[in-house]
Amino acid sequence: MSSETESRTEDGADRSDGAAGAAVLPSGSGERRERRVWRAVLRWTAAVTVFAAAGTATAYQITGMTRTDVPGLATASDGRWAYPELTRPPLPSGSPGPFAEDNPAGAQHADLRALVLPAPAGAVEDKALRGDDGWLPTEDYLAVYAGEADREALGQTLTDTGLRHIAARGWTTPDGTRTRIYLLRFGTAEVVDVEIATDAVAFVTPAYQPVGAHESEYDESFPERARVPDIERVAYAEPAPYGAEQVRQAYLAAGNVYAVIVQSRAGGVADVPFHQTVVLQSQLLG
Template identity: 35%
Template sequence: MTDHATPPQPASDPLPPSGTPAPPVPSAPPMPAYGAETAIGAVEFTQPALTPEAVAEERAHRARRRKAAVRWGCAALVFALAGTGTALAVTAPERTDIPGLATAGDGRYTFPPPALPPLPSGKAAPDGKGKSLHYADLRYLLLPAPKEAGGSVTAPTFPAPAATPTAPASPSASASASASEPATPATPAATATPAATAVAGWVPCDAILAEQQDPAKLRELLLQNACRAATVREWTASDGTRTQIRLLRFGSVSESWDTYTSLRSKGRPKAAADTKSTDHHDWADVPGVELTALESTATAAKGNPTARVAYLSAADILAVVTMTNPGGIPSAPFRQVVTLQSDLLA
């Protein structure tokens, strides 16, 4: 066997001799000073140092922005207050009191609030169907005079009701029957002007004959149907329109209806010698009241007729509304008067 020499083992790294210091551990790089260049990855950012002039400019810019914000805030507040004040100024008063928003006048009048007179004890109000009698004082069922004719704008008050009077069937005897009616005080609306006081009372049933072109036919009709009582009110408004409202009471619904149908078809009032029917289908219907409206063929300015007449039938009461004005009568006041009088009779 051949002996082989064993290779020598590599010598291990000698330990450092005792007393040799360890290599120092590198510390974190110091933070760059303000304004120094800093490298982050591959992008370098440089933040320049602010000079005193730049700091002053920045403060001035912020002050200007604050002042602008205050100015715009004050302006918004002023506009908000102005808008609120304008809204209150427009909504608080009546629309008709605001210039530019008031509705142009159409001739309608100013009446007091409607009020119905009390009924005698044990008597019922009309049923609203035109089939029951009226037991209230006939004079208090008249429409009061409007403000434009010197009337009051306060609601009328009524005295205690009295028994419903009756009169002989003959119209010639109706004058004495009217004189025998109970002397009930007139309403405040009726006593507002001397003219209203003079006509707001009992009148003969045949007083209406003087207003007709052919009174003989109507006289015969009143004799046949026995008119029991009558009253009238009239006024002249500031626009020159003369209004007359006449109420006639009969003993039954059939008697009143017969007089109404004959008068509306054959009656010829002197105030409107030539009349024609006028359309009132767009009017609000008043339950229990039948209406026939006529107007004169003679017209004035703007094509308005110089006379308008309305016949109303409400159970046992016949009403005749006559309005005349040489300058013409618009539809609005005529419709207003007729509707309000119908409401009192319904």
């Protein structure tokens, strides 16, 4: 993935000075990877094309970046949270990036725990999600979802597909919005694309509903221009009338890592911080 320089305006907004280039796949393993990518694109975009996203809300200009250049989005009058400046963790010596031509498995070699988005300023962290060593037990992740049958089915899927680790972080901001982010690492990107994403993402609603979400539908408010190169994304929102709170959720496929982002808030989850959180987590995984 080609890199480019981003400049920042005085009000804190990002402005892109270039465009990301498309990688040229070599023959052999590259052709196999290309077929896998197209299969994933067809499955993930099926959910997107069911509804045409209007994309008239605040859009972020997302562009290709180097491994160490991921700017946090500044606090602005549109409701963005004040995230710290973000830097992707270093790769082990000699290890390729997840979307490099010489990485057909799409492996994220960086420490998964360091790839989880940090909490914004003023938020109170949920330390239980971090654990003593930064790894979340599978049963704690399954507790996100309502319904014993769903939890059993999803747990069996994670076992069958060789789940390796789960890293997580959560926090609550002063406005009462609760955020939870889960990164699940598998053996290859193909496992994520073929087994995990296909199992979890349906055409109109997610296969497994988080606790508190009575219903979910495709999130038409998410700006299409906010897509991050190489990251497949599907987002859902609980339509009104809500129960005690609204639940919004996003699912990302990033190489051999599958990310789940859940936000909830009494009275409704605001568009801007939800979009911002999903975009920044996507950038860290890109």
